[in-house]
Amino acid sequence: MKIYVPRDSAAKALGADDVACAIADQAAARGIDVQIIRNGSRGMVWLEPLVEVDRGAGRMAFGPVAVADVCALLDGTLAGLGPTDDLDWMKRQTRLTFARCGVIDPLSLEDYAAHGGLVGLRRAAGLTGAGIVAEVTASGLRGRGGAGFPTGIKWETVRTAPGDRKYIVCNADEGDSGTFADRMIMEGDPFCVIEGMAIAGLGVGAEKGFVYLRSEYPDAIEVLAAAVRLARAAGILGADVMGSGRAFDMEIRVGAGAYVCGEETALLNSLEGKRGVVRAKPPLPALEGLFGKPTVVNNVISLATVPVILERGAAFYAGFGLGRSRGTTPVQIAGNVARGGLFETAFGMPLGELVDDIAGGTASGRAVKAVQVGGPLGAYMARDRFATPFCYEAFDGQGGLIGHAGVVVFDDSADMRAMARFAMEFCAVESCGKCTPCRIGAVRGVETIDRIAAGDAGAVGLLEDLCETMRDGSLCALGGFTPYPVLSALRAFPEDFTAVREAAE
């Protein structure tokens, strides 16, 4: 009998380690042969710890499982959810990037290869750099970190840039609230990230890669570091990648709690051992990046999607999606939701379907007031925007962004003035300090919202002016996009900005 108990940190946060220990103890006490596999998460966080039992007829799901349920689980008397793959949440997804996540043992290269792993890299090893980059370009893959820049074009710039040394940098500084896709794949299918980086290395002619992984993710650091050692021992990394005669190796570097280091140029400075201060562009990192060398900086999910593109072909991947948003995106549904987790789907699903149908509305049972899409720099959207299809262009057209595809749901008890104030406060805490609109503007923004709260109606116009200055005058997205949550909250929920004053009068 095989029993799968996730090692994903969301599952651990809900007691998975204790459940795994209890299963091992009970199995030993009963003298039964149980193989416990610590897999990644299937993404159904509301069911975690989601335990799967395979008695030879496929994987059956149980969850959430508590330590007290373990005896019944082993007796076969615990009520279950049925076959995991038949669950509605699983059936409705298109899992390309996350195909293996939660299915395999994250640190078993044998499992990885048995589920399509390394096919893409093996193919890439037989292609020229230009051939690899052409495939990625044809897939229509765009940066999943938020900016949505075409990955193939970035790679081509690096490939053709002159340089004695080039780098692949994986941005794993997933600081946006409501997002955990990077964490999940690093914990659940780390070889996929490594394979994507190796393909990128072969594609652009880089022999060295860095993963900049945030310190808030100790479990992901542990799993990915172990996977790198295994990949190196197996010849996937090193002087002769998969027998291609070409070299690529990588290091994991741990961040130090600065949100702004998710911005690519601040990240590069941090990797160089400097303050994580944003650099002015140009020069583009693709031409003068890490240590001044041509550098690919890609998000974890962008890189983790490359293997499936090489494995199944650019046309297959580009066959999913809507308009210029090709392929799939792992939507992370979070906050006050009945069913939170990771749901990978082709671009184009309406926001309302994700919130009301997939996520099942709020956990509190109250009405949905607003959703924030795209992390702390994303706009708050009320129900009147729920028809917006989930893709880059449609959200841009609504004055928002999909960012790293996080959706945070708030019920009607949320105070949107407090959320707007928090957006400014967060920007003030995390500003790198290089440009004035962000460094000073965020502090003034908090003060101005406090004036509005105190009943100064004239401060509303001032806040709008300030947001315009920050949007147009900031060097990077931190100061430039903080106005999104602030102004969207102000415009969609003006009553939250006047209630205090009316109550006082």
Next chain:
Amino acid sequence: MPTPPAPFVPQDEIAAIIAAHLHLEGPLLPMLHAVQAAFGHVPPPAHDLLAGALNITRAEVHGVVSFYHDFRTTPAGRHTVRICRAEACQAVGGTALADAALARLGIEWGGTTANGAVTVEPVYCLGLCACGPAAMIDGKVVGRVDGARMDAILTEAGA
């Protein structure tokens, strides 16, 4: 609030940590992490040694240490409790949870209890956004933390 005197830190141990990382490209952050892992903070004597080893000024080292939220120049309490303040946790009552924890301990964000048992730090997202409010106790994650659970965590930590 007076800061307690920093404990004695042997310079040769710091020098050994620095030497072990000198071969890296861009070694300063890995060195700082390693020093902090060994001593619980980055003691001021380390600044001189780092500056000397990397041929940068003490001001540059100070600039880097002070830029990042993770690096401390004084020791924390015996246990560090990090409570998520980000939006997804706010949507499920994270703010009230954090306020109650700080009020119980009688400290502000970043403060340490008088008995030195617990330091409470804010964290902006632990990636546990679908099972908030979230917290981390010395590197161990916990989700769906309510008031009773937080009380138990703080009591166990000796606060």
